[in-house]
Amino acid sequence: MILYDYILSPSCYKVRLMAALIGAPLELRPVDFHPGKEHLGEDLLALNPAGSIPILVDGDLILSESAAMLAYLAGQYAPDWLGEETATSRAMVQQWLAFAHRLTAALGGARLVEMLHGQGDLEALQTAGIAALRELEAALFKRRLDGGTWLVGESITIADVACFPYVALAPDGSISLDPYPSIRLWMRALRGQAGFVEMPGIHRRHELAPDPLTPAEGA
Amino acid sequence: MIDAWYPVGLISGLTREGRETLLMEQPITVRAGKTGKPEVVTADGRSLPIVERFGHVWTSLGTPEKDLFTIPEADHPERVLVDVGVVRVKCSPLRAVENFLDIAHFPFVHTDILGAEPHTEVEKYDVKIREEEDEVWATKVKFFQPQAAKSAEEGITTEYMYRVPSPTSSVLYKTCPPRPGEWDVICLFVQPLTETLCDVWPWMALFDEDTSMTDLIHFQQLIFLQDRSILENQIPARLPLDPGMETPTRADLTSIAYRRWLKQHGYTYGAELVAQ
Incomplete structure (x- = not known):
């Protein structure tokens, strides 16, 4: 399985993260997205006429939507990550995968403008991004009241992986995550998953230093 | 500091229509001139000095006393x-x-x-x-x-x-x-x-x-x-x-x-x- 990858792309990171969390093998093929614009070159346009990355190639199968890649990886290696086999659960996973597109457009758009000389109406992108974050915060807060940690069901699913990167990188687009405690707890839980990998701007979770008020063991 | 040289773009990224950017709050346009050579102009039409080095276009708002450093x-x-x-x-x-x-x-x-x-x-x-x-x-x-x-x-x-x-x-x-x-x-x-x-x-x-x-x-x-x-x-x-x-x-x-x-x-x- 080959992933056409760019180290700074949150959408590519989604797929790298998913593969790392479930232990799926992934061969990376770096694409010179910036400054080279290789994704708009002949070879990659032949693979994906949309001119976007990531692209996942497995034999004859070519995928150009990151949500489809998450579903494919989970289907192959960790079917539990697709959610429970109920109509509600399946629908909710789809709901969040679609919601992730809003995060990409708004938070990702603001990040491109602020960081990599992208074009766009920064204020409009930030406003849309904040609206999406508030919606996510409300949903996760409700989940916590019901004793849940993840977006859908009792365990982590591809919905969480799909929404995580652009949310975690919101500060790159000058959008603070300080007002969203439930989002921060959810991100913390995700960063604590076995196999978690980082990307620039998303740091690994540091071990907590010992509580100075708790006597050390054996002391 | 106004007399120092500053990078304002990649030589490989120059276009005829140019790119608008800022240098110490001054709006400038960095573009390829008619001969393909880089040009940097301020909003009021002043042409700024240019050095092409290390893959980048360098310019200055002032009057640099010395050449850009070398490596x-x-x-x-x-x-x-x-x-x-x-x-x-x-x-x-x-x-x-x-x-x-x-x-x-x-x-x-x-x-x-x-x-x-x-x-x-x-x-x-x-x-x-x-x-x-x-x-x-x-x-x-x-x-x-x-x-x-x-x-x-x-x-x-x-x-x-x-x-x-x-x-x-x-x-x-x-x-x-x-x-x-x-x-x-x-x-x-x-x-x-x-x-x-x-x-x-x-x-x-x-x-x-x-x-x-x-x-x-x-x-x-x-x-x-x-x-x-x-x-x-x-x-x-x-x-x-x-x-x-x-x-x-x-x-x-x-x-x-x-x-x-x-x-x-x-x-x-x-x-x-x-x-x-």
Whole structure:
């Protein structure tokens, strides 16, 4: 399985993260997205006429939507990550995968403008991004009241992986995550998953230093 | 500082219609002229002086007294020259340079690449403001690194030299794994947009025949983007030139010399002058 990858792309990171969390093998093929614009070159346009990355190639199968890649990886290696086999659960996973597109457009758009000389109406992108974050915060807060940690069901699913990167990188687009405690707890839980990998701007979770008020063991 | 040279774009990225940007709050347009040569003009139509060097277009709002610095090592024909691109950072241009000069943050920010716990000690090194060249130099800097360069397979102790030849540029020379005895050259060229906003143009001249250009670009972008979130959260936003709330340690000798050199020259664009 080959992933056409760019180290700074949150959408590519989604797929790298998913593969790392479930232990799926992934061969990376770096694409010179910036400054080279290789994704708009002949070879990659032949693979994906949309001119976007990531692209996942497995034999004859070519995928150009990151949500489809998450579903494919989970289907192959960790079917539990697709959610429970109920109509509600399946629908909710789809709901969040679609919601992730809003995060990409708004938070990702603001990040491109602020960081990599992208074009766009920064204020409009930030406003849309904040609206999406508030919606996510409300949903996760409700989940916590019901004793849940993840977006859908009792365990982590591809919905969480799909929404995580652009949310975690919101500060790159000058959008603070300080007002969203439930989002921060959810991100913390995700960063604590076995196999978690980082990307620039998303740091690994540091071990907590010992509580100075708790006597050390054996002391 | 107005008479210094600043990078304003990649030569390879020039277009006829040009790109609008800022240099110390002045709107400028960087474009390819009729002959393909770069031109930089201000909003009121003034043409600014130009130097094409290290893959970038350099200009100045003032009257530079001397030519842009050179890097003789980078002229070796076998070196791979890497245009890394641009990253915008909401920080003082001086803070961007100062962070580049710091070794002590490697294990914590570039974990498992440029440093790793418990190898956090910065050994004694030499720092000097070279009067003749009017540059800041740090030499004999040694640090243990798990993966010092794209071409490094395993952890090695890397030797570094740091050089600040102009207020917002820094050149780093580091041990070159495939060619003992030579130095890899890694530069940070900073374009000051405002006192607290900058465009950073990393550039490299390496000996590396095996790694693809894309991999080299990605390695450097990875490293710099790890710094970006740290840089945007430093307080105060402007670089303090006088000791105050910040307490330097031995490992910060280069930073202290850099700040002293900035102060000597009155290079204060992006600096905090009143101690906090």
